[in-house]
Amino acid sequence: MKKKQLRPGQWRRCAGETDISMGMVLRWRKHFAEKGYELPPLRPPWQRRARNFLQALSKHAYDLFRRCSQAQIDERLAICQACEYYVDEGCVKCGCKVSSRKSQLISKLAWRSSECPEKKWPVLVYPGKPKDG
Numbered sequence: 001m002k003k004k005q006l007r008p009g010q011w012r013r014c015a016g017e018t019d020i021s022m023g024m025v026l027r028w029r030k031h032f033a034e035k036g037y038e039l040p041p042l043r044p045p046w047q048r049r050a051r052n053f054l055q056a057l058s059k060h061a062y063d064l065f066r067r068c069s070q071a072q073i074d075e076r077l078a079i080c081q082a083c084e085y086y087v088d089e090g091c092v093k094c095g096c097k098v099s100s101r102k103s104q105l106i107s108k109l110a111w112r113s114s115e116c117p118e119k120k121w122p123v124l125v126y127p128g129k130p131k132d133g
């Protein structure tokens with residue numbers, strides 16, 4: 001049987017995309033799951049997303065802010081777009097945006113030191129071992 005679809009506001013609440021607490025998000029998810037709705041993947045809470053971003057930024061700084069070539073960005077994006085964690089131009093595993101349209105200054109795909117949390121795309125440099133390139 002096909003599951004019912006949530007409206008956009010309900011979808012964002014169930015995905016943890018709003019300011020409401022995680023306890024409230026889980027209650028919303030339980031409520032809609034019991035009513036037979038299809039639920040979105042649960043994004044990490046904003047505190048975890050902020051921590052992930054700061055960790056990635058510190059590795060990027062340690063890598064001397066080196067960026068990927070456009071071909072490497074496109075290769076990473078293609079892998080993300082085929083991934084089960086790719087939802088709405090973002091990765092629900094780490095909470096980062098993974099869109100080529102995002103500014104390359106803040107795009108996870110464009111930072112050479114970035115890593116896929118599922119190790120699906122290759123690490124171009126290991127943070128702590130900056131190389132020329």
Ligand code: SF4
Pocket residue numbers: 079080081083084085086090091092093094098115116117118119120121
């Ligand atoms: S970063 Fe990794 S886990 Fe996240 S969407 Fe891309 S391939 Fe999937």
